[in-house]
Amino acid sequence: MAVEAQYPSNLVFLNRTSSEKENKRKKEEEVLVVVDYYNHQQHQPPLFFSTNGEPSHGGRDDNNPRARGRDSRTHLRPPPSVSTGLRLSSRDLSAHTHQELDHFLLAQGEQLRRTLAEKRQQHYRALLAAAEESAARRMREKQAELDRAAQGTAELEARLARIRTESTAWQAKAVADQAAAASLHARLQRASSAPVRTVGPKPDERGESPAAEDAESACAEPFRSGFCRSCRVSPVSVVLLPCRHLCLCAGCDAVTAGECCPVCGSARTGSVPVFL
Known part of the structure; x- marks a missing residue:
C-alpha cells in the first residue's frame, strides 16, 4: 500500500483519461447530429411565403415551368457524400483514439505492475537483509557467550585441579x-607404664649422667603427671x-602459638591435638 500511495498521479491520470474519452465521444456524437441536420436542410429547399399567404420554395412561383424543372432537377440530383465521409472519418478517428x-x-498498467513488482522485490530484499543482520x-x-562460558569452565577446571593437589597434600600431611x-601415643603409654625411680642418679654403663638423657626422658615427668607445662592445671x-613433646593443653597452645617448646626450648613449627 505504501507503493500504491506513491503513484496517485497515475490513478488521477487514468480517471482524467476516462473523462476525456467520454467527452470526446459526446462531442463526436454532437458533430454527427449537426452534420445530419445540415445535410437534411440541404435536401429541403427553403420556404418562402408569398403575399397571399401561401408558401413558396425559394421565392419562385410553382406555376413557372422553368422553376419546376429546376426544382425537379435539384430533387433528382443525388445527395452529396460529405456526411458519409465525415461519418466514416469520425468513426475511424474514434476507433483510432480508442485504440491509442x-x-x-495497457502500457501504464504494465509499467505500474513492473514498478510495484520492483518495489516489492526491494522491500523483500530489505527485509531479508535486516533478518540476516539480526x-x-x-x-x-x-x-561471545560461549567463549565466556568456555573461559569460565577452563578457570574452574584449573581451580579444581589446584584444589585437588592441595587436598592430596593435606591428606598426606x-x-x-x-x-x-x-x-607419640604409644610412647606415652609406655612411659606412663614404666616404674618411677626413687634412688639417686647413677651413671649408666656408658658413663653418662641422667642429665644427658634425650628429650624423651626429659619429658617423662610431664607424661606421668599429665598436666600442662604452662598452666599446670589442664591436662596435656x-x-x-x-x-614432638606432649606438654601443652589446647588453651595454652592457642595462647603461646609461635613461642618455643617449654620442655626443650626448640622453635616450634606446628602442633597436633591428641585425644587420650
Whole structure:
C-alpha cells in the first residue's frame, strides 16, 4: 500500500483519461447530429411565403415551368457524400483514439505492475537483509557467550585441579600427623607404664649422667603427671612439632602459638591435638 500511495498521479491520470474519452465521444456524437441536420436542410429547399399567404420554395412561383424543372432537377440530383465521409472519418478517428487509449492504458498498467513488482522485490530484499543482520548479531552474541562460558569452565577446571593437589597434600600431611600422633601415643603409654625411680642418679654403663638423657626422658615427668607445662592445671592434649613433646593443653597452645617448646626450648613449627 505504501507503493500504491506513491503513484496517485497515475490513478488521477487514468480517471482524467476516462473523462476525456467520454467527452470526446459526446462531442463526436454532437458533430454527427449537426452534420445530419445540415445535410437534411440541404435536401429541403427553403420556404418562402408569398403575399397571399401561401408558401413558396425559394421565392419562385410553382406555376413557372422553368422553376419546376429546376426544382425537379435539384430533387433528382443525388445527395452529396460529405456526411458519409465525415461519418466514416469520425468513426475511424474514434476507433483510432480508442485504440491509442487502450494501448496507453495497457502500457501504464504494465509499467505500474513492473514498478510495484520492483518495489516489492526491494522491500523483500530489505527485509531479508535486516533478518540476516539480526541473525548475524544474535550469532555473534551467542558466540561471545560461549567463549565466556568456555573461559569460565577452563578457570574452574584449573581451580579444581589446584584444589585437588592441595587436598592430596593435606591428606598426606594428615596421614603423617596421624602416624606421628599414634607413635607419640604409644610412647606415652609406655612411659606412663614404666616404674618411677626413687634412688639417686647413677651413671649408666656408658658413663653418662641422667642429665644427658634425650628429650624423651626429659619429658617423662610431664607424661606421668599429665598436666600442662604452662598452666599446670589442664591436662596435656597437644603435641608440639618438630620436637614432638606432649606438654601443652589446647588453651595454652592457642595462647603461646609461635613461642618455643617449654620442655626443650626448640622453635616450634606446628602442633597436633591428641585425644587420650
